Amino acid sequence: MNITVVGTGYVGLVTGACFSEMGHHVLCVDNDARKIEMLKRLEMPIYEDGLQEVVERNVEQGRLNFSTSIKEGTEYAEVIFIAVGTPPGYRGQANLSYVEQVGRTVAEHMTSYRLLVEKSTVPVNTGEQLKRTMTKYLREDVAFDVASNPEFLREGTALVDAFNPDRIVIGVESDRAAQLMEEIYKPIVEQSGCELLRMNIASAELTKHASNSFLAMKISYVNAVSRVCELAGADVKQVAHGMGLDSRIGKQFLHAGVGYGGSCFPKDVDAFVHLSDQIGYDFQLLKEVQRINQAQREHLMAKIQHELWVIQDKVVAILGLAFKPGTDDVREAPSLYFVPQLLEAKANLRLWDNVAAKKFDEIHPGLTYIEDPLECARGADLVLILTDWPEIKNLDLKALKEAMKAPVVIDGRNVFEPEKMEELGFTYYSVGRPAT
Ligand SMILES: NC(=O)c1ccc[n+]([C@@H]2O[C@H](COP(=O)([O-])OP(=O)(O)OC[C@H]3O[C@@H](n4cnc5c(N)ncnc54)[C@H](O)[C@@H]3O)[C@@H](O)[C@H]2O)c1
Incomplete structure (x- = not known):
């Protein structure tokens, strides 16, 4: 499958590298041009054990590419993961401006069905807000879905965790979205034997905050x-x-x-x-x-x-x-x-x-x-x-x-x-x- 991952930080880059290692074709997008330039030169912007080798291998085999353009990312794949930062904002509230910006930009460039997946850690009901935003900014009358797929990897052992998760949580509202997510994770589920849990979006979002807390x-x-x-x-x-x-x-x-x-x-x-x-x-x-x-x-x-x-x-x-x-x-x-x-x-x-x-x-x-x-x-x-x-x-x-x-x-x-x-x-x- 073709997959776009927006945000190439500790989570996005590892996720993109892992998906490409599993045989998918991945475009990693980041608005930090310096990071993308480094990645194109096969220099890692973060330290994570084993990441360099996986990135190098998949770039060489043509399954992993990098870009600064969300427009390109939207055209590239039916499924777009959002893995941008959600830093603390006003009074500890999560700052969702980066998530919102990605949702809005994807909507503006969509010309056919897209599944937008929250990989970033977000408060419950962000999915609802994302759907409202997408609907508002769509230029053409095309269908879309939003899904939640929280990430549980730990820095320091991120690759091991990504390939061998304890569980994969997907929050979806349509069978089409569920099938796409299952297809993406099929190689990891088959290889690791982990459970893929399907639930509604709010429950998936809450599972992440409840686990970390x-x-x-x-x-x-x-x-x-x-x-x-x-x-x-x-x-x-x-x-x-x-x-x-x-x-x-x-x-x-x-x-x-x-x-x-x-x-x-x-x-x-x-x-x-x-x-x-x-x-x-x-x-x-x-x-x-x-x-x-x-x-x-x-x-x-x-x-x-x-x-x-x-x-x-x-x-x-x-x-x-x-x-x-x-x-x-x-x-x-x-x-x-x-x-x-x-x-x-x-x-x-x-x-x-x-x-x-x-x-x-x-x-x-x-x-x-x-x-x-x-x-x-x-x-x-x-x-x-x-x-x-x-x-x-x-x-x-x-x-x-x-x-x-x-x-x-x-x-x-x-x-x-x-x-x-x-x-x-x-x-x-x-x-x-x-x-x-
Ligand atoms: N770091 C972890 O161990 C970890 C684990 C699980 C979940 N998470 C969650 O994953 C999310 C990402 O965390 P991280 O540690 O990878 O953050 P990070 O800061 O390392 O990476 C975020 C990336 O998103 C990019 N970005 C921001 N706005 C963008 C935009 N509009 N378009 C394109 N790129 C944009 C930034 O340039 C940056 O490279 C957060 O919500 C975090 O809570 C992190």
Whole structure:
């Protein structure tokens, strides 16, 4: 099949690459001409493991192409996926201007039936709005459908997730739309054996917000437990392990730490709270999830303040800038909370994250980046760990202690064991475990 994907970011590019790998012909469209030029030169605008190879292979075999023109995308395929950003807007409400713009432009150029698929994460009832917009801007009297097909991939393992999803959710209102979606996903369903769930559009839209908010809730829950552990002298890692082995609870997303970040959880929880408010439900539970998440960062900042006493002129080495390992994405990353605070307190910052440094530098230009984590820690009064990259997990701790001016580690990801750190002579603060 021919497929157009509008938006070639973390989701759109992976989706387009995955569809082409499955044998479809895909045109990826983006209005960022710089991105499209890079992709045409087979340079990846984002870091995602394995993406380069899949893109290269499918471009070479003629199944994957790039364009800046939605008009071309509308002519190219019967099915058009919208994978543009839906960033936080006014008071946490999702900003749907990019989605609306794509819908409008597609409508203006349509001359025969098209299926417009929401791949972006959108609040429930966006499908209805999209239909109204399309109807308004159609130049010719042609039929169309809107569908919802939320994306559940995780940055860092996006390709594995795209080829082996836990489930595929499609929200449709006509058999024609359902058949097209089933045809597109047939190779993935056959290969992975996953279920393809058909539901109405509103339910599909809501499934995504409800899923992300649930995962954020799990993280905030274990973070709240971590605070009780600190007060009670318990170890949250052991508690979470004990909980997670219960199959009703599950091990994933039970890691206490500096709180969730990234381009999805903060904005999706915000949007879900806002949407619920708007339609008449005060989602207090999720408001508490947000409060706990913020408090977790402030709690860690208080530990830094307590340990350094005077932050001014202290050398602080920050290890990890991405919101999680395996990605260069720094959107809503905890690093974006700590760096400005420490700069304001006049700390002397040294930063390490070879994957995310470029994206971070676009937001905070002119800071000092060191390519080796151990070198980054040299002469530091304090090391702050914000991303559990393997390079950090595998640090030579003896060498780290020797490199630092004062052996103080504040670990926002619980990478090391307190007993070991104590044995080596570190002052070590982690989350929900006894300090040494
Ligand atoms: N990043 C994730 O892990 C993830 C996972 C699941 C769902 N989502 C959702 O998918 C959507 C996209 O997220 P992302 O992380 O890929 O965003 P992104 O910012 O990486 O990519 C969005 C792309 O859309 C392009 N774009 C914006 N307006 C456009 C227009 N009018 N025409 C053409 N291109 C346009 C931008 O230039 C950009 O390249 C969001 O709704 C997000 O919530 C993201």
